Amino acid sequence: MSDRIYIFDTTLRDGEQSPGATMNAGEKIRLARQLERLGVDVIEAGFPAASTGDQEAVAEIAAAVKDCQVAGLCRAVKEDMDKAWEAVKHAAQPRLHTFLATSDIHMKYKLDKTRDQVLEIAHEAVTYAGSLCPSVEFSAEDASRSDPAFLVQVVQTAIDAGAKVINIPDTVGYAQPQEYAELIDYLLTNVKESERAIFSVHCHNDLGLGVANTLAACKAGARQAEVTLSGIGERAGNAALEELVMALNVRKGFYNLETGINTEQIYPSCRLLSMIIGQPIPPYKPIIGGNAFAHESGIHQAGMLKNRETYEIMTPASIGKAGSDIVIGKHSGRHALNQKLEELGYRLTRDQLTQVSEVVKSLADKKKKLYMEDVEAIVLEEVYRIPDKFKLIYLSSISGNMAIPTAAMKMEVLGEEKQLSDFGVGAIDAVFNTIDRLVQRNPTLLRYSVSAITGGADAQGEVTVKLEENSVTSVGRAADPDVIVASAKAYINALNRLAKKETDPKAEQSRNIP
Numbered sequence: 001m002s003d004r005i006y007i008f009d010t011t012l013r014d015g016e017q018s019p020g021a022t023m024n025a026g027e028k029i030r031l032a033r034q035l036e037r038l039g040v041d042v043i044e045a046g047f048p049a050a051s052t053g054d055q056e057a058v059a060e061i062a063a064a065v066k067d068c069q070v071a072g073l074c075r076a077v078k079e080d081m082d083k084a085w086e087a088v089k090h091a092a093q094p095r096l097h098t099f100l101a102t103s104d105i106h107m108k109y110k111l112d113k114t115r116d117q118v119l120e121i122a123h124e125a126v127t128y129a130g131s132l133c134p135s136v137e138f139s140a141e142d143a144s145r146s147d148p149a150f151l152v153q154v155v156q157t158a159i160d161a162g163a164k165v166i167n168i169p170d171t172v173g174y175a176q177p178q179e180y181a182e183l184i185d186y187l188l189t190n191v192k193e194s195e196r197a198i199f200s201v202h203c204h205n206d207l208g209l210g211v212a213n214t215l216a217a218c219k220a221g222a223r224q225a226e227v228t229l230s231g232i233g234e235r236a237g238n239a240a241l242e243e244l245v246m247a248l249n250v251r252k253g254f255y256n257l258e259t260g261i262n263t264e265q266i267y268p269s270c271r272l273l274s275m276i277i278g279q280p281i282p283p284y285k286p287i288i289g290g291n292a293f294a295h296e297s298g299i300h301q302a303g304m305l306k307n308r309e310t311y312e313i314m315t316p317a318s319i320g321k322a323g324s325d326i327v328i329g330k331h332s333g334r335h336a337l338n339q340k341l342e343e344l345g346y347r348l349t350r351d352q353l354t355q356v357s358e359v360v361k362s363l364a365d366k367k368k369k370l371y372m373e374d375v376e377a378i379v380l381e382e383v384y385r386i387p388d389k390f391k392l393i394y395l396s397s398i399s400g401n402m403a404i405p406t407a408a409m410k411m412e413v414l415g416e417e418k419q420l421s422d423f424g425v426g427a428i429d430a431v432f433n434t435i436d437r438l439v440q441r442n443p444t445l446l447r448y449s450v451s452a453i454t455g456g457a458d459a460q461g462e463v464t465v466k467l468e469e470n471s472v473t474s475v476g477r478a479a480d481p482d483v484i485v486a487s488a489k490a491y492i493n494a495l496n497r498l499a500k501k502e503t504d505p506k507a508e509q510s511r512n513i514p
């Protein structure tokens with residue numbers, strides 16, 4: 001038996017059955033081209049009988065794609081098959097995929113057909129599809145809940161009628177890995193000349209076992225896996241392409257199976273899908289999630305810095321993603337903190353590092369997300385504390401939908417008290433404009449972020465600003481229950497740091513502050 005697993009991607013068909021994942025024809029073509037680049041063997045482009053739009057989209061994909069088969073799904077109904085064939089017939093490698101349910105519950109309640117009738121319909125459908133298209137796939141819908149002995153009869157009928165691929169779907173995600181592997185093995189053993197067809201699996205994720213079932217079935221002899229990008233699909237979705245492929249890659253010694261997937265196109269493909277359907281990739285998603293290569297705990301980070309294989313079983317580059325990320329948070333240790341600070345150009349002594357680490361941890365206890373700017377501000381505050389040239393004395397601010405946002409401020413500027421008022425498009429803008437005029441500077445605001453350190457309406461607001469003037473940047477940070485006051489203090493804090501860099505450029509250079 002070959003060790004090649006054919007990847008049948010159904011993102012554009014079963015994936016589109018995911019609520020909210022509808023794509024227009026242009027988007028489907030873009031994604032189909034990306035799937036071709038990814039190296040899938042078959043693209044199931046849609047269900048042409050569903051609508052004229054779907055039929056046209058499938059036809060356009062069939063015309064656009066050259067390097068893989070393009071399949072159209074159809075019920076075991078002549079009109080559906082005609083529509084599907086019309087759509088895929090111009091593909092370089094067309095495939096008709098027809099299906100019919102074989103479980104007692106589906107046959108009785110959904111189709112209202114007996115077993116004998118289902119055998120007859122399956123025979124007629126595959127024969128008719130084969131008269132149109134050289135490559136026919138037959139799916140026994142709800143196979144995993146079908147009587148295995150009857151399933152042997154159905155599969156035998158479909159192969160005898162000319163089906164080249166036999167799909168055994170776990171339509172409702174009911175199967176368990178070992179049981180499903182045993183079903184595949186049972187069919188391969190009991191269907192006569194089973195080697196005339198490629199056995200395929202199509203697993204849903206209702207119990208979170210889509211990928212596990214697919215892997216178990218491949219180990220048992222299935223050679224086509226039906227999957228979707230990011231695992232999107234009907235209800236809880238399908239087995240995820242990226243998880244299946246990377247499991248086969250990372251555990252090659254265990255499975256001894258190969259795919260034709262260019263794994264470096266995995267992340268770009270999933271990103272494209274996410275952009276098209278407007279659904280962000282959850283950070284905790286295996287392989288492609290934002291956290292999949294992020295390390296937050298000190299022990300993990302220290303291990304990673306010594307040898308990344310201590311906590312990573314694959315590289316981000318292998319799936320086409322930028323490097324691993326060390327995230328500074330409350331679980332971070334000094335190794336990781338030092339590494340991140342060195343990347344920013346800071347060289348701290350051991351004592352300084354301990355001092356900064358303590359403040360970072362206490363801030364992380366209060367704040368949901370720590371930015372590197374926060375950490376940098378702590379370093380500047382704790383290690384390179386500087387005398388202030390500019391100080392806030394008082395601030396009064398007017399805003400609202402019936403007022404021109406105005407700030408009136410008094411500041412100490414180079415030892416001299418000054419006061420002024422100015423306007424802005426909003427309260428914060430008015431404050432920053434007033435400060436600029438008081439200190440007679442005009443920096444560019446590169447970043448402004450505000451977050452609540454504590455909970456409730458009386459939360460401490462913490463503001464971080466990043467300024468740039470004459471190619472020099474600086475970060476300022478301040479907290480206050482009033483976010484307008486916190487903003488003013490953070491802005492003044494950043495201005496003080498800019499001023500310090502001007503008066504002591506050598507010191508700043510040696511620290512290489514970005």
Ligand SMILES: CC(=O)SCCNC(=O)CCNC(=O)[C@H](O)C(C)(C)COP(=O)(O)OP(=O)(O)OC[C@H]1O[C@@H](n2cnc3c(N)ncnc32)[C@H](O)[C@@H]1OP(=O)(O)O
Binds near residue numbers: 017076100
């Ligand atoms: C497991 C899967 O993912 S299957 C694929 C699911 N995808 C889709 O359903 C694609 C979108 N579907 C559609 O646009 C529509 O359902 C259509 C155009 C296919 C059919 O629409 P309608 O004619 O209005 O039928 P409706 O959807 O209400 O009911 C389905 C009919 O198909 C029958 N049917 C279901 N599966 C099959 C099959 N594989 N072969 C033959 N008939 C089938 C049902 O028994 C039912 O027949 P009935 O009208 O005699 O009761």
Ligand SMILES: CC(C)C(=O)C(=O)O
Binds near residue numbers: 014099202204
């Ligand atoms: C049409 C078939 C293959 C299907 O999507 C399923 O059974 O889940």
Ligand SMILES: [Mg+2]
Binds near residue numbers: 171202234
């Ligand atoms: Mg399905």
